[in-house]
Amino acid sequence: MIRRMFRFEHRTFLKHSMGLQGYEQPRGLKGCVTMSRLIVNGGRPLHGELQIQGAKNSALPILIATLLCQTPSVLHNCPDLSDVDASCSILKYLGCSVKKNGENIVVNPISADKYDIPDELMREMRSSIVFLGAICAKLGRARISFPGGCELGPRPIDLHLSSLRQLGVVIEEDHGWLNCHTNGRLRGTNIVLSFPSVGATENIMLASVTAKGTTTIVNAAREPEIVDLANFLIKCGAKIKGAGESVITIEGVDKIYGCEYTVIPDRIVAATYMAAAAITGGDLTLKGINVEHLNPVFPAFREAGCIVETSGNMLRISRIGKLYPVKNIRTMPYPGFPTDAQAPVMAMSTLACGTSVFIENIFENRYKHTSELRRLGANIKVEGKVAIVEGVKKLYGAPVEATDLRGGAALVVAALAAEGQTVVTGLRHIDRGYASIERDLQSVGADIHRV
Numbered sequence: 001m002i003r004r005m006f007r008f009e010h011r012t013f014l015k016h017s018m019g020l021q022g023y024e025q026p027r028g029l030k031g032c033v034t035m036s037r038l039i040v041n042g043g044r045p046l047h048g049e050l051q052i053q054g055a056k057n058s059a060l061p062i063l064i065a066t067l068l069c070q071t072p073s074v075l076h077n078c079p080d081l082s083d084v085d086a087s088c089s090i091l092k093y094l095g096c097s098v099k100k101n102g103e104n105i106v107v108n109p110i111s112a113d114k115y116d117i118p119d120e121l122m123r124e125m126r127s128s129i130v131f132l133g134a135i136c137a138k139l140g141r142a143r144i145s146f147p148g149g150c151e152l153g154p155r156p157i158d159l160h161l162s163s164l165r166q167l168g169v170v171i172e173e174d175h176g177w178l179n180c181h182t183n184g185r186l187r188g189t190n191i192v193l194s195f196p197s198v199g200a201t202e203n204i205m206l207a208s209v210t211a212k213g214t215t216t217i218v219n220a221a222r223e224p225e226i227v228d229l230a231n232f233l234i235k236c237g238a239k240i241k242g243a244g245e246s247v248i249t250i251e252g253v254d255k256i257y258g259c260e261y262t263v264i265p266d267r268i269v270a271a272t273y274m275a276a277a278a279i280t281g282g283d284l285t286l287k288g289i290n291v292e293h294l295n296p297v298f299p300a301f302r303e304a305g306c307i308v309e310t311s312g313n314m315l316r317i318s319r320i321g322k323l324y325p326v327k328n329i330r331t332m333p334y335p336g337f338p339t340d341a342q343a344p345v346m347a348m349s350t351l352a353c354g355t356s357v358f359i360e361n362i363f364e365n366r367y368k369h370t371s372e373l374r375r376l377g378a379n380i381k382v383e384g385k386v387a388i389v390e391g392v393k394k395l396y397g398a399p400v401e402a403t404d405l406r407g408g409a410a411l412v413v414a415a416l417a418a419e420g421q422t423v424v425t426g427l428r429h430i431d432r433g434y435a436s437i438e439r440d441l442q443s444v445g446a447d448i449h450r451v
Ligand code: EPZ
Pocket: 057, 058, 060, 127, 154, 155, 156, 157, 158, 159, 160, 161, 195, 196, 197, 198, 199, 200, 221, 225, 339, 340, 362, 363, 364, 405, 406, 433
């Protein structure tokens, strides 16, 4: 309660001090969370049931998509995260009315008429680049700041920009800003992506649903979050075929209308909690999941010696015997092993009885957690894309710092099995993707609390 009050006061202070009273300051800037830490006393097997939150990476583009509608949308199962707050802040800044009540968000885009996004808001969340296609399609122009690199590496946006240009957006780069305009309605076309980028696929979908004519995306991303975005848009009246496959076809329609929609469950949060169950030798039941979305990670947990059973929208994971190494994890676009699950699964493998090998193929700089895992006693060597983890007998509690979202979650996973106390700082990263990590883990027996 006190933490919540302080968050609010700090945000209000920031809004005034930055002269940004027009919109809600997102939680990513909340200094109190930067200072707060998780205290984990490891060594307790996790037992019990957890309900899995809605998917951040679905909720974000779907929130952006509401901007394109002629009438309000009602979204359910939106996780309570700083990134979701950041999206809502941008929608409000653009002129939408946004009402958030727990995991339900109502967006009324009728009065949205602003076409720029302030730099402070762009920097809050790298995926705000996906606003570009939607704003251009709705208002015929946009001005946003260039999203820089991030904790995962340089993260270029060339595929986003070249695709939008092909749809008819004129883009000028001006000292860190992107000034964009269209000459009337965007025009459908055939776009071939050199890599199945999730964000670029979303940007194209958003820009083309109301374009004139048909757009085809070849080598589109196939992630479940793409399918979720397509399902939302289809419910709003868009004509989209092939989402979840490599070729997506979008037949432009004049208008789309808001709808009521429930966001899919978060497969990466589920995979993180599976890793926590595995490393502690626990027995967890995860409820409200989509089993199909987790198929790419199940082999790793079974190889590690876990029993994974599924039934409807639930799964049970338990480990009684030894923790075995995972021989060869190569991160790939869906349906390959997800890059977002690499760090938590690596944390699990630090205590395995043998050598695990990871090959990170999606992001250049996604091994930052390895140096912090080493502080806990892990034996990890990194050479370019490859990380080799020699399992150790024990991890030992230590102060560690989260420097990115999934890397931070990996530190929590390792801390749950480390002997003694681990203090995790850098929680603003973890809070971007996990709505209630300490509450969830406490409820299944972990000794973890936030101070
Ligand atoms: C999405 O990021 C997710 N973010 C990421 O989740 C996830 O790791 C990633 O997809 C891959 O699955 C959201 O959905 C909000 P990409 P995105 O475009 O869209 C290169 C998490 O932890 N690329 O598929 O930014 C890029 O540099 C996060 O929740 C270009 O070269 O990912 C990267 O190497 C972090 N040019 C690769 O493609 C471009 O124009 C994949 O990026 C775009 C991307």
